[in-house]
Amino acid sequence: MAVRDPARLRAGSARRRPGRLSSERGSSLVEFTLILPILGALLIGMLYGGMAYQRKLSLTNGAREGARYGATLPVDVYPNLNAWLDQVSSVSVGAVDDTLPSGVSGRYVCVAFVHPDGIIASDQSTKRVESGGTVGYSSGPCFNDGRPSAERRVQVVVARDTSLNALVFSRTVRIQGKSVARFEALSG
Numbered sequence: 001m002a003v004r005d006p007a008r009l010r011a012g013s014a015r016r017r018p019g020r021l022s023s024e025r026g027s028s029l030v031e032f033t034l035i036l037p038i039l040g041a042l043l044i045g046m047l048y049g050g051m052a053y054q055r056k057l058s059l060t061n062g063a064r065e066g067a068r069y070g071a072t073l074p075v076d077v078y079p080n081l082n083a084w085l086d087q088v089s090s091v092s093v094g095a096v097d098d099t100l101p102s103g104v105s106g107r108y109v110c111v112a113f114v115h116p117d118g119i120i121a122s123d124q125s126t127k128r129v130e131s132g133g134t135v136g137y138s139s140g141p142c143f144n145d146g147r148p149s150a151e152r153r154v155q156v157v158v159a160r161d162t163s164l165n166a167l168v169f170s171r172t173v174r175i176q177g178k179s180v181a182r183f184e185a186l187s188g
Contacts, residue, residue, distance in 0.1 A: 037167065040167055041166045041167040041168065044165060044166050044167055045164070045165075045166030048164050048166065049164060051162075052162050052164055052173070052175060054097075055098075055160070055162055055175055056175045056176075056177065058097040058098065058177075059158045059159065059160065059175060059176060059177030060177030060179070061095060061096070061097070061177070062093065062094075062095040062100065062156075062158045062177060063157060063158045063176075063179035064156075064177070064179040065091065065092065065095035066088055066091050066092025066093075066095060066111065066179070067092075067155065067156040067179040067180060067181040068179075068181050069088060069091045070084075070088035070091075070111065070113070070154035070156070070183075071153075071154050071181035071182060071183050071184050071185065072184060072185050073087065073088065073185055074185040075113065075123070081113060081126045082126070082128065084113065085111050085112075085126065085127070086128065088111045088154065088156070089109050089128055089130065089156075092109065092111060092156050092158055093109060093158065100158065100160060102133060105160065105161040105172075106160050106172075106174055107130070107131075107132075107133075107159070108130065108131045108158070108159040108160070108174075108176070109128075109130040109131075109156075109157070109158055110127060110128070110130075110142035110143075110155070110156070110157040111127065111128045111154070111155070111156050111157075112125065112127035112140070112142040112154070112155040112156075113125065113126050113127075113152075113154060113183070114141045114151075114152065114153045114154070114155055115151075115152040115183070116149050116150075117149065123152075124139065125139050125140055126138070126139055127139070127140055127141065127142055127155075129142075141155055142155040142156070142157045142178075143155060143157060143178060145180045147180065147182075151183075152183035153181060153182050153183055154180065154181050154183055155178075155179070155180045156178070156179050156180075157176060157177070157178050158176065159174055159175065160174070160175060160176075161173070161174055162175055
């Protein structure tokens with residue numbers, strides 16, 4: 001009877017993997033290839049989602065800066081209220097991080113001087129809406145803000161389309177920033 005070397009026995013058993021059959025050798029590679037597209041879609045989705053959120057924050061900042069600027073800008077230093085609205089719109093668009101160039105898909109800018117109780121032309125609710133490269137002026141607010149009707153205020157809405165992608169999934173969504181500020185400007 002041959003005497004077995006205990007050191008050799010331990011070394012041999014360390015090489016073998018108990019509980020693993022030879023038919024399971026490639027299963028981890030197959031599992032990895034099945035999970036990889038899902039993991040890739042999640043990672044790309046998170047990247048595009050983060051970029052869309054950054055754009056949303058940028059639009060909100062632009063709207064807030066424009067409303068604050070308009071709240072302190074006297075109306076009577078401009079020839080008419082439309083010129084004043086053009087200036088506030090320009091500042092709002094310029095305050096967006098990527099300056100929201102005119103060629104951006106779904107670009108929308110609404111600036112309103114809201115004062116329903118005004119009786120003279122330069123003190124009435126008027127809004128400037130830019131959509132699809134067309135600018136129009138009309139009466140009324142950009143949105144319902146729930147503030148008192150007698151309060152003068154400036155409303156700004158800045159919006160654009162952006163795409164969300166995740167390998168096989170793609171969707172275009174509209175993101176926007178809104179702001180309202182109480183009009184505080186003194187006469188020029």
